[in-house]
Amino acid sequence: MHPSQHAPSFHTRITDLFGIRHPLLLGGMHILGESGLVAAVVNAGGMGFITARSFPSPDALRADLRRCHALTGGQPFGVNITLARRADANAAAQDWIRVALQEGVRHFESAGGPPGELVGPIQQGGGILIHKCPSVRHALSAERCGVDAVALVGMEEGGHPGANPLPTFVNGAHALQSVSVPLVLGGGIGTGRQIAAALALGADGVVMGSRFMVAAETAAHDALKRRIIASGVNGSITIMDSLSDTWRVLDNAAAREVRRLEASGVRRHADFGDLILSSRTREKVYRDGDVEAGIVSLGPAGGFADDIHPAGWIVERLIGDAVEATRSLGQRLVALP
Incomplete structure (x- = not known):
């Protein structure tokens, strides 16, 4: 159309x-x-x-x-x-x-x-x-x-x-x-x-x-698309602010875990393990539809x-x-x- x-x-x-x-x-x-x-x-x-x-x-x-x-x-x-x-x-x-x-x-x-x-x-x-x-x-x-x-x-x-x-x-x-x-x-x-x-x-x-x-x-799983629609304009948060590397992402379990680690004092990218790696998001979220498992770049416009x-x-x-x-x-x- x-x-x-x-x-x-x-x-x-x-x-x-x-x-x-x-x-x-x-x-x-x-x-x-x-x-x-x-x-x-x-x-x-x-x-x-x-x-x-x-x-x-x-x-x-x-x-x-x-x-x-x-x-x-x-x-x-x-x-x-x-x-x-x-x-x-x-x-x-x-x-x-x-x-x-x-x-x-x-x-x-x-x-x-x-x-x-x-x-x-x-x-x-x-x-x-x-x-x-x-x-x-x-x-x-x-x-x-x-x-x-x-x-x-x-x-x-x-x-x-x-x-x-x-x-x-x-x-x-x-x-x-x-x-x-x-x-x-x-x-x-x-x-x-x-x-x-x-x-x-x-x-x-x-x-x-x-x-x-x-x-x-x-090329992302429909489960993620439905999650974004349901989340609305308040469905994003920022992470990595404490590392001077602000990242606006979908508010999901992975993003909240990053925030928890930041609050505990983690200040090196390597110390987040594979949690912030794009390969994790590609496989677990975009391919398999586990919307909580990886970091998804997203702003409020998705809502x-x-x-x-x-x-x-x-x-x-x-x-x-x-x-x-x-x-x-x-x-x-x-x-x-």
């Missing part, structure tokens, strides 16, 4: 930059950011990024890129390059870029560490780069590095929102006073009304993730879902609601005597 090519939408610098119908980006989703979900968002008129770090090797990434090309009928899609805090964990980053460029990908999203080492290889290969960051200071730094656009996330972002304590719309209002490249906002956005609000604020679009956790194409729907249906509903909210706002504008 995809939006009509002629349905109303929005024209912004970000729709021009990525050549898309709607100012909606599906950001990188570790483990879950694969071709099935990304292609569904692209086919619905948005832009999606396959998460390179989700794959065990460059060849595995290449295979999924080729699958995405087939699923989109050759429409452009993107690749997410997430840089870890440990430099030795980023050895494959240049290989990811090389493989993506070889496979015809020209749209990239970066996150995590500074994007300086990525800008040159991507742009020299004919690509464009949007960098996702948590604060205006980081956004301006990325702009100086030469990125083509910036995604700014607030404290509501599922996953790692950084140390920034500001919510999405305060962060965005601040950024729009100083950031000159195209800017999208993310964190807690799960409705069309919020998309309209971001555009009214002056942003060029939104970046989303948690709202699509329950999409039919997302706006009321059922499991195809990603194209979700995009259509979001954009339709954003258009309606914009029309409603316009009707409130009157000339005063």
